[in-house]
Amino acid sequence: MSWSTGLSVVEVLGAATVHGVTPSKCATGRPRSAKALAVAAAAMIPVFAACSDSSGSTSPSVPSSPPPSQNASHGPMFPECGGISDQVLAEQTRVTGLVNTARNSVGCQWLQGGGILGPHFSFTWYRGSPIGRERKTEELSRASVEDINIEGHEGFIAIGEDPTLGNNLCEVGIQFQDDFIEWSISFSEQPFPDPCDVAKELTRQSIVNAK
Amino acid sequence: MSRSFGRRALAGLIAAVSVLTLLTGCTKTVEGTAAKSGSGDVPRNDDSAKQYPNLLKECEVLTEDILAKTVGADPLDIQSTFVGAVCRWQAANPAGLIDITRFWYEQGSLDNEKKVAQSLQYQIENRTIAGVPSIVMKPNDPNGACGVASDAGGVVGWWVNPQTPGIDACGMVVKLMELTLATSS
Numbered sequence: 001m002s003w004s005t006g007l008s009v010v011e012v013l014g015a016a017t018v019h020g021v022t023p024s025k026c027a028t029g030r031p032r033s034a035k036a037l038a039v040a041a042a043a044m045i046p047v048f049a050a051c052s053d054s055s056g057s058t059s060p061s062v063p064s065s066p067p068p069s070q071n072a073s074h075g076p077m078f079p080e081c082g083g084i085s086d087q088v089l090a091e092q093t094r095v096t097g098l099v100n101t102a103r104n105s106v107g108c109q110w111l112q113g114g115g116i117l118g119p120h121f122s123f124t125w126y127r128g129s130p131i132g133r134e135r136k137t138e139e140l141s142r143a144s145v146e147d148i149n150i151e152g153h154e155g156f157i158a159i160g161e162d163p164t165l166g167n168n169l170c171e172v173g174i175q176f177q178d179d180f181i182e183w184s185i186s187f188s189e190q191p192f193p194d195p196c197d198v199a200k201e202l203t204r205q206s207i208v209n210a211k
Numbered sequence: 212m213s214r215s216f217g218r219r220a221l222a223g224l225i226a227a228v229s230v231l232t233l234l235t236g237c238t239k240t241v242e243g244t245a246a247k248s249g250s251g252d253v254p255r256n257d258d259s260a261k262q263y264p265n266l267l268k269e270c271e272v273l274t275e276d277i278l279a280k281t282v283g284a285d286p287l288d289i290q291s292t293f294v295g296a297v298c299r300w301q302a303a304n305p306a307g308l309i310d311i312t313r314f315w316y317e318q319g320s321l322d323n324e325k326k327v328a329q330s331l332q333y334q335i336e337n338r339t340i341a342g343v344p345s346i347v348m349k350p351n352d353p354n355g356a357c358g359v360a361s362d363a364g365g366v367v368g369w370w371v372n373p374q375t376p377g378i379d380a381c382g383m384v385v386k387l388m389e390l391t392l393a394t395s396s
């Protein structure tokens with residue numbers, strides 16, 4: 001399914017105030033409180049199925065999403081954390097007491113003392129996920145997003161500003177066919193090194209570590 | 212990714228979008244009217260946003276309340292740390308902090324996730340969750356980290372990384388996946 005495009009937020013929110021949006025022939029009437037609607041957001045696909053003309057709705061256990069490309073071309077294999085050790089991360093960021101709190105097949109996240117108050121550093125490996133979407137998120141939320149090439153691979157570099165700390169955040173995403181990796185470097189207190197220097201160097205090392 | 216940008220507003224938008232989608236889903240007339248009004252005159256390139264209209268809803272596949280409950284945390288003690296096709300949260304289980312990762316690679320595949328898990332030398336178990344082919348992955352982690360990936364909408368998955376041992380991470384990720392497949396089916 002595809003959603004209507006080009007809706008502004010205001011208009012969408014306006015639409016939310018329309019009453020009686022659930023025709024009686026729909027399978028379920030849904031309460032309209034904000035919270036219930038949030039649930040409805042997740043649950044709307046079955047409603048779609050229930051309302052669609054084709055009576056033969058397919059297996060209810062297949063979630064919706066844009067039609068997946070069956071033959072995504074994947075990039076190289078990366079080791080856990082892009083092959084970056086806790087020690088290298090500490091050296092690069094010059095932050096002490098970091099804990100690797102989410103080491104898994106998706107990536108790694110380092111937090112000071114293991115808690116979310118403080119600096120955030122992460123490596124994330126997207127496999128069959130468009131880099132364009134991530135870049136768009138950056139463009140909507142960051143002070144600047146530019147093209148970058150590291151070790152011969154194209155991507156973006158995004159800088160985030162903090163009112164008191166200045167440029168304290170930098171994120172580098174590098175594409176490998178239908179995959180990409182992203183390093184996110186975010187400092188929470190002075191003094192700190194240039195976050196983009198850190199992000200670029202960790203990205204470079206991760207690319208070198210790819211197999 | 213970005214941290215903590217207007218999650219409440221976001222939830223409202225998501226809810227609103229869902230209503231609209233209900234509308235378009237159940238009455239054919241609405242779609243055209245709605246679509247024309249907001250288009251054009253956008254000062255910046257929003258091709259990606261149009262191409263990926265799910266951009267902002269991804270982390271909301273399950274609400275934070277449900278997430279917290281599933282990992283045994285107070286709903287007030289969960290916070291998002293990273294959003295996008297990969298979302299991360301941290302929740303406070305009485306036994307210790309738990310990091311939750313959710314991924315949704317819409318052009319990915321269960322096969323590829325299996326290859327990656329093999330490359331990382333994780334223990335892999337084939338499972339069927341809510342009728343969907345899945346794998347459960349266990350790294351050699353002293354705190355018992357556990358992940359799950361299911362062949363749905365590309366590939367969707369969860370990881371639970373406890374910061375202390377003694378937490379049933381595999382039970383949690385399977386539960387999260389059951390909830391995911393139930394709500395987005």
